Amino acid sequence: MIASRASTTARACARISSVLRQHQRRSLATVASSLFPGEPSAPHLVTPAIPGPKSKELSDRIGIFQENRAHGFVVDYAKSQGNWIADADGNVLLDMFAQIASIAIGYNNPDLIALAKTDEFITATMNRAALGSFPPTNWQELVETGLGTVKPKGLDNIFTAMCGSCANENAFKASFMAYRARERGEQAQFTPEEMQSCMKNQSPGSPDLSILSFTSAFHGRLFGSLSATRSKAIHKLDIPSFNWPVVEWPDVKYPLSQNARENAEAEKVALAAVEEAIVNSRKAGSPNGPVAALIVEPIQSEGGDNHASPAFFQGLRDVTKKHGVFMIVDEVQTGVGATGAFWAHDKWNLTSPPDFVTFSKKMQAAGFYHNIDTRPSMPYRNYNTWMGDPTRTLQARQIIRTIQDHNLVEKTDKVGNYIYEKLTDVIENGAGRGKVEKLRGENAGTFLAFDGKTPEVRDKLIMEMRKLGVHMGGCGDKAVRLRPMLVFEQKHADLFLEKLDKALGQL
Template structure:
């Protein structure tokens, strides 16, 4: 657009050497100060020139230099369009008048506008403009000798029911330039013959072509024509838009402003929090939607989207809206305090009090405090029941006689406990906790177990002697059983303990002597046995 504009300004003159030399050092006349007009909330890309014409994502533009190019207002309509025709027409006229003012302003600054870049439907907020607006915009560009470029990277390739969205506007003349990408699987542009440069190799280079992507784009176009997808997109788009508008009437407090063309649709929620809630719940139900603007929800279905899919989507959306409940934002504590008690008093608004009076009031407050009750008073109130025999004229409500009996019982219990403890200390007997009471034992439990064991072994010995005296016939035993019986029969001289129970009685140990004698118990010896020879 800039090349064609400068060529028209030069007329039939050719490019001079001065133009070429100054262009290499970024100075005029080779690099003139031309500008491109764009619109607010527009999105054209992330290259240096495209970022200067983009005004939707601030984070992508920070720390990057930009050109001083004019920015115009895009029409802001109220929906539905049928009910606000006069208001929306006023918006179109206002925006077109502002565009002409900006063109005059930059022309006076010697920074003329060479072209206008516009989106048929702005992708950031999904805001659309009427056919009257675009017809008036093309009329301004034709009258002033500048060029109009449509950026259809989001709206092209049949997304709106026509292959290019600007075909809906019934423009009086052909478009000067169109930029496309996205669903086309190919990025490029086409333009009128007026914009084509006269010089050779001015724009194109040998390595700029990509024939593989051209074949892909050709296959996409053939498939769209065979399946008649343009007609299906137009029908399903109208069907979905009508369903959203009906739901908008039913739930106007929650959603509103349904807009768009074909498969590029959007609607607004009441607030950003509600928008995020609806998007999250739809994703949980298997429906993927996007967000646009501050509180908008964007819909971008594929070209194969049918009415059956629309019914499923509308059903899921209605379920989500019914489940959603609006929550009022929480108020600050300061607001609650102001609502209850009013504004705080002004400084020094209270009457000053004399220090003496102030001290007297403090003493009165202290005197009002309850005194601590004694133990007896608490016991009278809590433990002692009221006396039924007392008359109403009686000063004390609890019965003093019952309290005295209770105190006597406590003293008797304490005296009994003291006597029991004194007797236990005097006798110095151990205790066995068998049952609820405490019983003293005559001997240590361990010693008593040992004696019981020794008495059992002596009883077994007597029983064996009685058997031998009566000569009771016994069965023959095997050699192993005989050896085991012999081992069990070896008994200590002092405690009559079997030798085989060495694990239980580690202090018992047989003496090692040359003469064959019975083992002796080492309990009576004063010397401790060596650790290695323990049983």
């Protein structure tokens, strides 16, 4: 009897294991094959160099009426699929840059194509709403079932915007308004002096407040966000800016896990500088005005893929809380899964949440998460005509659902660990030795980077990879940043590593 029961239990367990294995195979097949059944298995190269003649011709035509000097090549988006980007000449490349880290679930994803055919999407496209004044009947449901399902821990309000720069810009405005509201206390109305002086861009109506940011930071190109941006001079030249304070980003060594003690000292120095900047900003005669908010990227992306430890960011939260400074986490590039967590700051395990989390890029929609206490005191104060875009919000909802349906964040984390391990060997022992260095992104999903020995080596490597059928991008002075999509798998990683080894061997 006991043996019979044991046999029955064993058969049941075997059936369960078989079902689980089949489910795993189906899951893998869904991501690898079902979404993009026609995805190439290798690059297809038509021209010896990219951009080819058709790309150059089309770019030149664009250049007649619009700036074209930053063009890499002209893209045939209709023929791009999954992880592969096609150009005007018919070249097809493995895309490791993804529209500057902005494509989450692949080119021409069938889930998004199906969405575009729905009545809901067509109505939103044909009748763009001025959301701040005339939201559509489905706006509440749309936001709650999309952006609302991935709210960062502790934040329950959502401000929708148009792009990453304006997400940060409006977060700045919200922090300034909330800071002054806190100073006023129970004073409900603005004074006549405030009302009159602000029309002359003078205090007290236009107060001398500031945003604290870091060297090498990139937060956008509008006036406020550009004032907090410190990555490249070319972004800022000839543009008037606010005289806001800046603190040196900690000079850490990689891998972080092997240099923890030394890095902790560098981060301690940076945290002390942050506190000093905040305290000094509140002294009489400060050239900056009191710091109302601090803005920080989880990984400084445009500035060179610069990392820091979770302890550093917890230190920032402690200092900002201590001094009543709002903390803005700029997740425009790091958000939506690429780091192996939906929000990169999730990995910090903060004791209290940031006050604002901004987003754009992979979300396709843009804006920031916050709480009701940082809403303005009156309507029309943080406002514009569009206040976002329903079509992009529909896209964001589908992107989130596709990510969740296929466990793409978890998959990206695993693929990233695989690439990191292989790249370590390439850089330390293989073709990259003496040519590239400072691999970073350990336990950060596919959000990886390494430096060329010189800027020239970096630039040449990117062009050699393009000739071999892999599209990559740079950042900072000499970094190569990897920004594949969330549908990037081990087979794509193996192809990338093969081409990288060959390109490094040719340098």
